Amino acid sequence: MTSTELAREALPQRIRRKIKQGLGPWGVFFEGFLRNPVMVGSIVPSSRFVINRMLSRVDWPNCRLFVEYGPGVGTFCQPVLDKLPRDGTLIVIDTNPLFIDYLRRTITDSRFIAVHGSAADVEDIVRAHGHEKADYVLSGLPFSTLPDGVAPAIAAATYRVIRKGGAFLVYQFRPKARSYMARHFKRIEDSYELINVPPCFLWWGWKDEDEG
Ligand SMILES: C[S@@+](CC[C@H](N)C(=O)[O-])C[C@H]1O[C@@H](n2cnc3c(N)ncnc32)[C@H](O)[C@@H]1O
Numbered sequence: 001m002t003s004t005e006l007a008r009e010a011l012p013q014r015i016r017r018k019i020k021q022g023l024g025p026w027g028v029f030f031e032g033f034l035r036n037p038v039m040v041g042s043i044v045p046s047s048r049f050v051i052n053r054m055l056s057r058v059d060w061p062n063c064r065l066f067v068e069y070g071p072g073v074g075t076f077c078q079p080v081l082d083k084l085p086r087d088g089t090l091i092v093i094d095t096n097p098l099f100i101d102y103l104r105r106t107i108t109d110s111r112f113i114a115v116h117g118s119a120a121d122v123e124d125i126v127r128a129h130g131h132e133k134a135d136y137v138l139s140g141l142p143f144s145t146l147p148d149g150v151a152p153a154i155a156a157a158t159y160r161v162i163r164k165g166g167a168f169l170v171y172q173f174r175p176k177a178r179s180y181m182a183r184h185f186k187r188i189e190d191s192y193e194l195i196n197v198p199p200c201f202l203w204w205g206w207k208d209e210d211e212g
Helices: 003-008 011-023 025-035 048-055 075-082 095-105 117-128 150-161 175-182
Strands: 067-071 089-094 112-116 134-139 162-171 187-193 201-205
Touching: 025 075, 025 095, 048 075, 048 162, 048 187, 048 201, 067 075, 067 117, 075 089, 089 095, 089 117, 095 112, 117 134, 117 150, 134 150, 150 162, 150 175, 162 175, 175 201
Parallel strands: 067 089, 067 134, 089 112, 134 162
Antiparallel strands: 162 201, 187 201
């Protein structure tokens, strides 16, 4: 912004910009929530307790492709990149262009790919980036508030895209997401994390080696 543009900027806009700058990624997340509360579904990013617990069951040395749905401002992205092997890839998919633009500007790791699109198209997205299957898929999507039919379609596409031995990692404030997972994943492990706003459920849906 030039100094003339700054001087002309209306007071409410100026206040909003200052708050956003002061809050850093939290400000970008909050703005994303204000623009699309139903799709974002939360006003603050996940806590490090959720992140650590959710990622603790991943077999990192054997992970080549990790996919994340709904990364928001990238709360999970750096922790995933820190654990991912050097020849691994992290593909994140979000419907919110504000978040994708922010992630592309702030994460410069060559293993990182940010896609503006829907998790329902995960199979096409994975194939477009040269992969057949994903080892793990992580989801922070607000399953219970997604438009009709979207959550079941995402659960089905996710089951198809995960390799045998891989898993679907889901964290959610409401228990509903588990029922979408259970239509496809026979073995689901459950947990709960209290230190988060609000506390949330965690599930790992495993696609076992002996599945069809
Ligand atoms: C609760 S936020 C998750 C934030 C972040 N993962 C965290 O842990 O702090 C949900 C995210 O899902 C995204 N989203 C909603 N519907 C989606 C869809 N069909 N495909 C991909 N992303 C979607 C929203 O734009 C938002 O970034």
